Amino acid sequence: MNQDFDADVIVVGSGALGSNAAFELAKLGKSVIILEAGEHIPRWKIVENFRNSSNKGNYNSPYPNEPWAHHSYDEQYIENTGSFEFRPGMLKLVGGTTWHWAAACWRYLPNDMKLKTLYGVGRDWPLEYSELEPYYVRAEIALGVCGSDTQDQSGQGGGAFPPRSSPYPMAPEGDTYLFQRLRERMAPAGYHFIHEPNGRATEPYDGRPACSGNNNCMPVCPIGAMYSGDVHARHAEQAGAKLITDATAYKLEKGADDKIVAIHYRSSTGADVRLTAKYFIVAAHGLETPKLLLISEVANSSDQVGRNLMDHTGQGLQFIADEPLWPGRGAVQQGGIFNRRDGEFRKERASVKHSISNNVPNIAVAKRLIAQGVYGKELDERIRHDAARWVDVSTVYETLPLQTNTVRPSRTRKDALGIPMLVVNYEVGDYVKAAKSGVTEDYAHFVQLMGGTVVEDNTGYQNRDHLMGTVIMGANPKDSVVNHECRTHDHANLFLATTGVIPASGTINPTLAGVALSIRMADIIAREV
Amino acid sequence: MITRRKLLYSGAALTGAGLFAPLWAGVALAQEVSSAASDDVESFRQLSMFLLERPSLDAALSLRILAQCTQNDPEFPQKMKALWSKVGQHHVRSVGQLSGSPFYRDPVIKDTTQKIVSAWYLGYTGTPVSLRATDGTRLVTFTGALAYQPTADATVIPTYSRGKTNYWVNPPATLAND
Numbered sequence: 001m002n003q004d005f006d007a008d009v010i011v012v013g014s015g016a017l018g019s020n021a022a023f024e025l026a027k028l029g030k031s032v033i034i035l036e037a038g039e040h041i042p043r044w045k046i047v048e049n050f051r052n053s054s055n056k057g058n059y060n061s062p063y064p065n066e067p068w069a070h071h072s073y074d075e076q077y078i079e080n081t082g083s084f085e086f087r088p089g090m091l092k093l094v095g096g097t098t099w100h101w102a103a104a105c106w107r108y109l110p111n112d113m114k115l116k117t118l119y120g121v122g123r124d125w126p127l128e129y130s131e132l133e134p135y136y137v138r139a140e141i142a143l144g145v146c147g148s149d150t151q152d153q154s155g156q157g158g159g160a161f162p163p164r165s166s167p168y169p170m171a172p173e174g175d176t177y178l179f180q181r182l183r184e185r186m187a188p189a190g191y192h193f194i195h196e197p198n199g200r201a202t203e204p205y206d207g208r209p210a211c212s213g214n215n216n217c218m219p220v221c222p223i224g225a226m227y228s229g230d231v232h233a234r235h236a237e238q239a240g241a242k243l244i245t246d247a248t249a250y251k252l253e254k255g256a257d258d259k260i261v262a263i264h265y266r267s268s269t270g271a272d273v274r275l276t277a278k279y280f281i282v283a284a285h286g287l288e289t290p291k292l293l294l295i296s297e298v299a300n301s302s303d304q305v306g307r308n309l310m311d312h313t314g315q316g317l318q319f320i321a322d323e324p325l326w327p328g329r330g331a332v333q334q335g336g337i338f339n340r341r342d343g344e345f346r347k348e349r350a351s352v353k354h355s356i357s358n359n360v361p362n363i364a365v366a367k368r369l370i371a372q373g374v375y376g377k378e379l380d381e382r383i384r385h386d387a388a389r390w391v392d393v394s395t396v397y398e399t400l401p402l403q404t405n406t407v408r409p410s411r412t413r414k415d416a417l418g419i420p421m422l423v424v425n426y427e428v429g430d431y432v433k434a435a436k437s438g439v440t441e442d443y444a445h446f447v448q449l450m451g452g453t454v455v456e457d458n459t460g461y462q463n464r465d466h467l468m469g470t471v472i473m474g475a476n477p478k479d480s481v482v483n484h485e486c487r488t489h490d491h492a493n494l495f496l497a498t499t500g501v502i503p504a505s506g507t508i509n510p511t512l513a514g515v516a517l518s519i520r521m522a523d524i525i526a527r528e529v
Numbered sequence: 530m531i532t533r534r535k536l537l538y539s540g541a542a543l544t545g546a547g548l549f550a551p552l553w554a555g556v557a558l559a560q561e562v563s564s565a566a567s568d569d570v571e572s573f574r575q576l577s578m579f580l581l582e583r584p585s586l587d588a589a590l591s592l593r594i595l596a597q598c599t600q601n602d603p604e605f606p607q608k609m610k611a612l613w614s615k616v617g618q619h620h621v622r623s624v625g626q627l628s629g630s631p632f633y634r635d636p637v638i639k640d641t642t643q644k645i646v647s648a649w650y651l652g653y654t655g656t657p658v659s660l661r662a663t664d665g666t667r668l669v670t671f672t673g674a675l676a677y678q679p680t681a682d683a684t685v686i687p688t689y690s691r692g693k694t695n696y697w698v699n700p701p702a703t704l705a706n707d
Binding site: 047050051052053054055056057058060061065070071073074075085087089173174175176177180202203210211212213214215216220222324326327328329330359360362363365366367370371373375376377378379380381383384385387388463 | 580581582623624625627628639642643646647650651652653654655657658659660661662663664666667668671672674675676677678679680683684685686687688689690692693694695696697698699700701704707
């Protein structure tokens with residue numbers, strides 16, 4: 001161990017991406033410090049918080065919201081200046097926001113990463129799918145992903161795709177009856193149902209039990225069958241990394257040679273600490289990472305830090321089918337329809353993914369019926385009838401990076417530590433809007449194929465909590481923040497482990513790609529430290 | 530303001546099992562309904578059973594809903610009693626008859642009815658606000674929320690699985706009759 005530095009590598013953030021990078025480095029004998037703004041909360045407490053929550057549809061509600069470590073639904077945390085209320089459900093605690101995801105572990109398609117070259121819109125990734133592929137394999141092993149090795153995940157009904165050098169670590173879970181019936185009735189119309197590779201164990205894996213269908217992946221898996229970032233925070237600690245909680249990084253200190261020399265953090269007890277390291281990884285998610293760079297005045301020679309903010313813009317459909325399908329048995333989602341995932345149409349409009357939700361729908365069903373004035377014994381009968389037939393489709397659109405969709409540190413609002421909170425300016429782009437009619441068409445067709453009665457088919461645009469673009473990756477230092485290694489163009493020893501680097505969003509949940517990039521950057525750093 | 534002794538009595542009367550109720554439960558109830566009068570408690574219990582068409586209801590939950598609704602709206606006890614007396618005056622025999630009756634068009638009557646039924650079925654009072662840290666909702670019960678009961682044989686109350694991996698590949702045994 002080097003005595004001239006506090007650590008070889010300091011990682012800011014203990015979520016899935018930061019913790020995986022930290023674990024890989026610690027495993028190789030590097031000294032690693034992880035700084036986490038929040039605290040360690042054991043799973044059982046989060047489960048009890050959920051059970052005692054009065055707003056169970058609010059996935060942040062079981063999690064801490066401290067004046068020095070807000071979750072993102074805090075009224076003060078994000079100020080929106082655009083017409084769209086951009087408010088993803090982000091957490092601050094050991095393990096980060098993968099405490100409440102549904103563990104979708106899709107890979108990008110090779111074409112997703114060449115959007116500009118193939119379709120003339122947006123940006124290309126500065127690396128090829130084939131370069132990322134071995135790290136996808138490692139990320140899938142780390143997260144314990146189960147998936148199908150035979151399906152065409154591009155949604156075109158072909159053979160196994162995208163290419164894999166290694167099978168999934170675990171076989172997929174069995175198809176729910178809901179999924180089976182929807183496929184039986186909708187596939188003949190040309191809809192390709194694709195199983196969603198996911199980070200839920202189907203057999204005991206890395207200390208996690210197999211999923212038993214508690215149907216609560218969001219906001220918390222009660223048994224830890226679903227992967228969450230605390231797994232690798234723990235692994236990193238066991239491999240020798242030092243995890244410091246209640247430690248909010250607020251300044252990256254630049255040295256004379258454009259390298260970062262130190263990081264400053266503050267705790268709720270008032271302590272201000274300066275730590276030095278050879279390398280720094282900021283893994284503070286797609287909003288906090290650019291904020292930290294901006295308030296530190298680093299890595300922004302391109303003026304791209306905090307720009308190009310993307311989420312997969314969402315939309316939803318609920319209807320009541322003409323036969324009992326019994327959603328709510330198993331995990332909260334299992335896959336969906338990907339026909340619009342790729343094609344020449346991307347020259348003009350966004351690609352689209354429809355996912356089938358599988359939540360126990362009783363509360364939503366009962367709420368609707370009560371509002372309609374259904375009471376008494378009839379209410380019980382109708383709850384059973386409608387809950388058995390409830391179909392909930394969650395759609396996402398691909399988005400393009402726009403200079404004007406931004407996240408900035410607030411000039412007026414600070415947290416209890418005196419650190420600026422966030423201002424977001426977000427507009428849903430024309431590329432998304434151009435794809436809406438196709439979604440409307442699909443929705444009508446789904447309802448017709450299932451003999452359905454529409455509950456809601458025009459939700460408006462929604463958040464999907466997939467933060468991308470804000471520290472955008474590219475080959476050109478003049479228009480991007482990091483290179484293909486996730487190394488900042490401006491500072492050779494500063495890396496960013498966040499889905500905020502992703503320059504072309506595709507339609508898939510970006511966490512697996514983020515973990516793959518984090519493992520890759522750990523390899524790169526390990527060679528240099 | 531009713532006394533703790535009265536409260537314990539009313540709780541016992543409600544359940545018919547008060548003798549076996551632990552004392553701390555009574556203390557907790559006392560805190561929850563400190564503002565509720567005992568005749569309100571009884572009216573609320575009767576009205577709830579009428580609206581839900583159930584012969585019995587959990588006494589602790591009944592007190593909790595009454596207390597929360599009263600805290601959210603100090604006029605709730607009056608509104609609730611007005612609804613109950615309308616039901617009596619008009620000889621309304623079922624909740625189905627109630628929702629078809631002319632006086633149900635009164636927004637206060639309808640709102641009061643829906644508040645009560647919602648609290649029992651959804652397990653909370655107040656109106657959830659999405660994407661915010663706080664709202665006016667309060668928990669009544671999770672596992673006791675009546676909305677889960679009609680499907681209890683087929684689907685779980687989230688976090689409480691009763692199955693094992695892949696049980697979900699088969700539909701519930703009742704499928705043919707669903």
